[in-house]
Amino acid sequence: MPGIQQMMKRRKTVVAVGLGLSFLLGTVMNLFYIPGFDHHHQARDHGVRFHQERQQQTARDSRLHVGEPVGTESVFAQGGRSDTSETQRDLQLQIRQRFDEVVRYRRHGGSPADPVPPLERRRLMDLEPGERSWNNPAPGSDGTKDRPQIPSSGSLQDFTAALRDSNRTRVPLGCSSLDNVTEVRYLGSGYTKAVYRAALNRSFSVALKSVDFGGHDMESCVRQYGSVGDCYRLASFKLLKEMSLMERLQHPNVLTLYGYCYQETNDIADTVTAITELGRPLEMISLLQTPWEQRFRICLxxxxxxxxxAHSPLGSVSLLDFRPRQFVLVGEELKVTDLDDASTEEVSCTSLTPxxxxxxxxxxxxxxPCHRGHCEGINEKRNLYNAYRFFFTYLLPHSGPPALRPLLDxxxxxxxxxxxxIDQTLIQMEKILQLYKTGRYLQNNTHTHTADYRGLLDVSVAGEDYRCWPSxxxxxCLLSVFSLQEAVSVCESHAHCKAFVLTNQTTWTGHRLVCFKSGSSRLSPASGRVTYVRVGS
Known part of the structure; x- marks a missing residue:
């Protein structure tokens, strides 16, 4: 018996060690074989190609040719199979429908009857027919003449300006722009896409989006239809749709599409990766703890x-997936990042189908109401109510200036x-912004000061802080105020406040940041700051 027990203990130990090694190996593999990325050294020591082990198999048996003419030899019937079962026909029908949707957005965003020239069907995300792509330059050209350059140093503004100039000739960043990509880090994934952070030329961070082979859409499709190639094609059209909408819906609050990488090599499949502006996730719990001015900016x-x-070049656009995770913050500006579930379709109706x-x-x-065969304003109203229930309710009224609260409510x-x-809502939001920026919200302030304050130029107070909310x-306790009078009113409304320091920092509305203090015994030199100390009761 003791011998058997020792043998069982040894077996358990071996199993535990094996599981640990498997976990460690899996972690290392995930780091070096991120879906869509793999370092290669044959062409360039530090180059990056976008692929995964399963994509290699896809390349051998089913290459993605986005936008070829529809037919028996087309994108919808590739893969070398003669399987015409009902399930396969169903999958090919889904691919065709998604393909046609992307084509419509690329062309006009209009009706399904929009004609599409064969040349444009060849590659939806290519340049316009007749133009040369970076990866296919004109004979005798190195393809670099009109290519927007990644600055080795410089600001985001300079980089964005270069992109804006390049987009006038419809030349985005391409695969060659990712040759020196570094600091690749996984950020997250959803049903369809995985998102990574990367640095271009070690100086400019971007987001890289690609189809997630381990995501819900791919796994459920492969489980049902058994074709990795066709399922990738189906999923990739959602990414292509998002890229097309980013191109057509250019706006300060829509994430910027910098370019894309569409590989066609012998060892990997035709996999597409979008290169976009990088934002940080929207954390609602954190936003609830931020000052009202920042929360108002997000709602605005x-x-x-x-x-x-509601008035886009494509018509009224509805964001069918309106969860906060579909948005990011770039700087302090809110931008929508996921557009693959956006839709311009309007619901048709009759007097008999209310x-x-x-x-x-x-x-x-x-x-x-049903108006002229369509549900009037349904896309606009759906967006607006979702904004109310996900954003306005939590972020807009709480801790706002008392004079503005009736308008916010x-x-x-x-x-x-x-x-x-949405038109009336925007008018009222812009009205509140102007009242706040100009200080007119303080005109009816009847507060009477109960103490005098002595001003000390180029002086600050070290320590002696207390907490307030939201700071x-x-x-x-660091808050924004419009004027010295407002700072005095805030100080006298806080039981702990005995002094406050006007900093030389301002917010996006021009308000001054003021640090309120519980005492003034530790004065210290501070250029550009002014300290006010309470001298009366």
Missing amino acids: SLVRLLHFL DRCTITFPARNFSL QIVNATGELNWG YQHDS
């Missing part, structure tokens, strides 16, 4: 975005009942 950015989408114009939400429903109530459209710094 969202309203400006929805106003643009139910088609009902918008259903978890908490309540809304019935819209009015916006929340009107959008929550869909009494306003720009969690370990102190």
Whole structure:
């Protein structure tokens, strides 16, 4: 018995060690074989190609040729199979439908009947017919003449300006722009795409989006249809749709598409990777703890975005997936990053089918009028109510200036009942912005100062901080004010405040950042700052 017990213990130890080594090996493999990335040394020591082991198999048996003419030899019937089963026909039909949707957005964003020239079907994300791509330059050219250059040093503004100039000739960043990509880091994934952060020339960070082979869409499709190649093709059209919409819907609150990498080599499949502006995820819990001015800016950015989408060149655009995770912050500006679930389709209706114009939400429903065969304003109203329930309710009214709260409550109530459209909502938001920036919200302030304050130029107070909410710094009371009078009013409303320091920093609205202090015993020199110390009760 003791011998058997020792043998069992040894077996358990071996199994535990084996599991540990497997986990370690899997972690290392994930680091070096990120979906869509692999370092290679045959062409360049530090080059990067976008692939995965399963993509190599895809390349051998089913290459993706986005946009070839539809037919038996087309993109919809590749892979070398003669399987014409019902399930395969269903998959090919889905691919065709997604393909046609992308073509419509590339051309006009209009009806399914829009004609598409054969040349454009060849490669949806290529340059216009007759233009040369970077990876296929004109004979005798090195392909670098019109290529936007990645600066070895410089600002984001300079880089964006170069891209803007290059986009006038429809030449985006391409695969060659990723030759020196470094610091590749996985950020996250959804149903379809995986997102990575990377640095170009070690000086400029971008986001790289590619189809996630381990994502829900790919796994469920392969499980149902058994074809990695066709399932990749189906999923890739969602990424191509998003890229097309980024091109067509250029706006300060839409993430910028810098370019794309579309590989065609013998050892990897035709996999597409989008190169976009990099933002940071929207964390609602953190936003609830930020000052009102920052939260108002996010809501204003969202309203400006929805106003643009309601009147876009493609028509009224609905964001069918409106969760906060579909947005990012670039600087402090809100931008929509996921557009693969956006739609310009308007619901058709008749006087006999009024139910088609009902918008259903978890908490309540809304019935819209049927006007000229379509549900009037359904895309706009869906966006606006989602903005109310995901953003306005939590971010807009809380801790706002007392004089502005009635206006803020009015916006929340009107959008929550869909009494306003996006035009009226934008007018009211811009009105609040002007009242706040100009200080007119303080005109009816009847506060009477109860103490005198002595000003000390080029002086600050070391330490002696106390916490207040919401503050720009969690370990102190740092707030924004329009004027000295407002700073005095804030100080006298805080029981702990005995002094405050006017900094030389301003917010996006021009308000001055002021640090409120619990005492003034530790004065210290500070160029550009002014300290006010309470001298009366």
